[in-house]
Amino acid sequence: MLSIAEIANSLQQWLMATFSPGWATLIEFVLVGTLVLSFFAFLGLVLVFMERKVSAYMQLRVGPNRVGFRGTAQTLADTIKLVVKEGLTPDGADKFLFNFAPFLVLITSMLLMAPIAFAKDFQIWDINIGVLYISAVSSISVIGVLMAGWSSNNKYSLLGAMRSGAQIVSYELSAGLAIMSVVILVGSLSLNDIIASQQNGWWIFKGHIPVIISFVIYIIAVTAETNRAPFDLAEAESELTAGFHTEYSGMKFALFFLAEYVNIFIVCAIGATLFLGGWMPLHIGSWEGFNHIMDFIPSSVWFMGKTFFLIFVIMWFRWTFPRLRIDQLLNLEWKYLLPISLFNLLLVTFIALMGWHF
Amino acid sequence: MSVSAMFFYGLSAAVLISALLAVTSRNIFRSAIFLLFSLVSIAGIYFWMDYQFIAAVQTIVYVGGIVVLIIFSIFLTQQAGVDLPTPLRGRLFFAALASLCGFLLVTLQLLAHPFRKGAEPAMSKDMKAIGSGLLSTVENGYALPFELMSILLLAAMVGCIVIALKPNTVTE
Amino acid sequence: MSFLTNYFSTIYTSVRSLLKGMWKTGYYFTHHKEIITQNYPENRDSLNLPERFRGEVVMTHNEENEHRCTGCTACELACPNGTIKIVTKFDITPEGKKKKALDTFVYHLELCTMCNLCVEACPTGAIKMDQAFEHSVYDRRLLTKKLNRPDSKLMEGVE
Incomplete structure (x- = not known):
């Protein structure tokens, strides 16, 4: 059976045979970069369309249904509009930082793509500190937001950036602790090891209630980290017009918009990898026949299915819950999520030590 | 020159140039951003050396912690958007002298140090080894510093809570 | 605890x-x-407007071309943005007395916000809101309408 991993491997061998190792690596860098960028564009188109359709159906509307077949070309039309618009730089802005901020945010998302396993044996960079790498790099994206808010020279942008920064910094804690509970159970930071440990069942089933709690906390915390409703204080339209990207227009705005959706994809992919087994098919104990049928579904389909399910859940949150106030936001983190996840971490450690998980 | 060496020189140039810009920029926010570039490039050099754990920790501590803290304090400072005044000629001279002395000292030390390839194998890069090293009490173990740091951080957190606590207005 | x-x-x-x-x-x-959204141009023939939808103000006339408007200008006074202008005339009653009556009910559709205040103000129930909403025209003057039909007169018994 032809798989993505085999194609990638044969390409790698051909490159290694044709060029010197250094140059082959360089060519691979360029190839992977191009692939990631085109994947970003694809993600942007699909996720924006998905969000608009999901929100429409949840609000008893129809959603985009004019451009293309059932409105599928709507986001393409929007993108073309954004590309041909003028990218304005305000007079009072710090020109260099203003123009650099959208790219910094997007570069961070690109870096985060590296350790994600999209299919069996198909991964850009099998790094042995995968989870740590992700929490390290994701902390750079907040700098992009702060930079954009500062350099716009606009009070709404600055306030939005401050809120966004405070929010990301505080919710990183619970997200990190939730990730840590799976790391404790597996005993490794590498995403490949984490997936391999879920061969006989996903952690959300194997780890009893504590892992389910950390899964819920993870989902809440990453919703806050990606600045999405109900935690979208950073761009609360009624208070701050558009938050940190108030002054951006055209393609530079599109980059922020794209980065938001790519970040959602990334956090959901990581959540799917940690708790739902990544590309691992659904296996139930000793049901040989059932397990064999599940193995026939390609691993990339499993991965994408789980990721898009989590993305749907996050969109579901957005179109159901009202926005929190800033004090409610901080209460939720410091009074509820953090103590619960700390206690939960102790429970998980106890379970891991006693070997009570399946 | 191999591709690997090109990467090293590129990263080193990035570290040096952004560090220089961080010092010479008249706008304090830009200085912070250039400092960030410099620190990220150092993390890049760690990645190039394949010391991934140190690279990730460098990114978490410096980028996620310290630079964000610096930027927040800049945001909360009044008149942070105004360019700094050019320093006095005399101060500039002494600052340059001081940094030149520091540079010379480091360079002399580096030139005097005989770099030789160590006979012992390189330190393990395995995460398990690092983790147990942090908790071991025998030789090369870091249990004591680790626990001391935890106590220090705990004390800092308790202090923060005490400062942030609202004073009890109604007391008997 | x-x-x-x-x-x-x-x-x-x-x-x-x-x-x-x-x-x-x-x-x-x-x-x-x-789903409550209606795909408008496609379902133009079977459009199902909600009961309370307001499109424009109309004056009701019966089969004998009679309306119920006495020209009291209560609607004109109630209108917040000067949409309605009532022109009155004096009719001679059979007894020979002069009586105020409606001459022209001028309605500026381009100013109307469909607030329904005029309908509520009307003491005789002469005007009501209609659901027609496709008002677009190429000339603004076409939006200034006369609501009472030519040669219409006040219904018997309406004071």
Whole structure:
């Protein structure tokens, strides 16, 4: 059976045979970069369309249904509009930082793509500190937001950036602790090891209630980290017009918009990898026949299915819950999520030590 | 020159140039951003050396912690958007002298140090080894510093809570 | 102890209410027959406007071309943005007395916000809101309308 991993491997061998190792690596860098960028564009188109359709159906509307077949070309039309618009730089802005901020945010998302396993044996960079790498790099994206808010020279942008920064910094804690509970159970930071440990069942089933709690906390915390409703204080339209990207227009705005959706994809992919087994098919104990049928579904389909399910859940949150106030936001983190996840971490450690998980 | 060496020189140039810009920029926010570039490039050099754990920790501590803290304090400072005044000629001279002395000292030390390839194998890069090293009490173990740091951080957190606590207005 | 029970009951009630909300939106997401949006130009023939939809002000006339407007200008006074202008005339009653009556009911559709205040102000129920909404024209003057039909007169018995 032809798989993505085999194609990638044969390409790698051909490159290694044709060029010197250094140059082959360089060519691979360029190839992977191009692939990631085109994947970003694809993600942007699909996720924006998905969000608009999901929100429409949840609000008893129809959603985009004019451009293309059932409105599928709507986001393409929007993108073309954004590309041909003028990218304005305000007079009072710090020109260099203003123009650099959208790219910094997007570069961070690109870096985060590296350790994600999209299919069996198909991964850009099998790094042995995968989870740590992700929490390290994701902390750079907040700098992009702060930079954009500062350099716009606009009070709404600055306030939005401050809120966004405070929010990301505080919710990183619970997200990190939730990730840590799976790391404790597996005993490794590498995403490949984490997936391999879920061969006989996903952690959300194997780890009893504590892992389910950390899964819920993870989902809440990453919703806050990606600045999405109900935690979208950073761009609360009624208070701050558009938050940190108030002054951006055209393609530079599109980059922020794209980065938001790519970040959602990334956090959901990581959540799917940690708790739902990544590309691992659904296996139930000793049901040989059932397990064999599940193995026939390609691993990339499993991965994408789980990721898009989590993305749907996050969109579901957005179109159901009202926005929190800033004090409610901080209460939720410091009074509820953090103590619960700390206690939960102790429970998980106890379970891991006693070997009570399946 | 191999591709690997090109990467090293590129990263080193990035570290040096952004560090220089961080010092010479008249706008304090830009200085912070250039400092960030410099620190990220150092993390890049760690990645190039394949010391991934140190690279990730460098990114978490410096980028996620310290630079964000610096930027927040800049945001909360009044008149942070105004360019700094050019320093006095005399101060500039002494600052340059001081940094030149520091540079010379480091360079002399580096030139005097005989770099030789160590006979012992390189330190393990395995995460398990690092983790147990942090908790071991025998030789090369870091249990004591680790626990001391935890106590220090705990004390800092308790202090923060005490400062942030609202004073009890109604007391008997 | 009450602190702890309070803490956990807060968590329980909030999670429960959030799940309730998600249940509702999830129900709407899966039940497309509940959608209330209408695809307008396609279903122009079978358009199903809600009862309270307001498109323009009209004056009702019966078969004998009679309306109920006495020209009292209550609607003109009630209108917040000067949409209505009543021109009155003096009719001679059979007894030979002069009586105020409606000459022209001028209605500026381009100014109207469909607020319904004129209809509520009318003491005789002469005007009402109609549901026609396709008002676009190429000339602004076409939007200034005369609501009473030519040669129409006041209905018998309406004071």
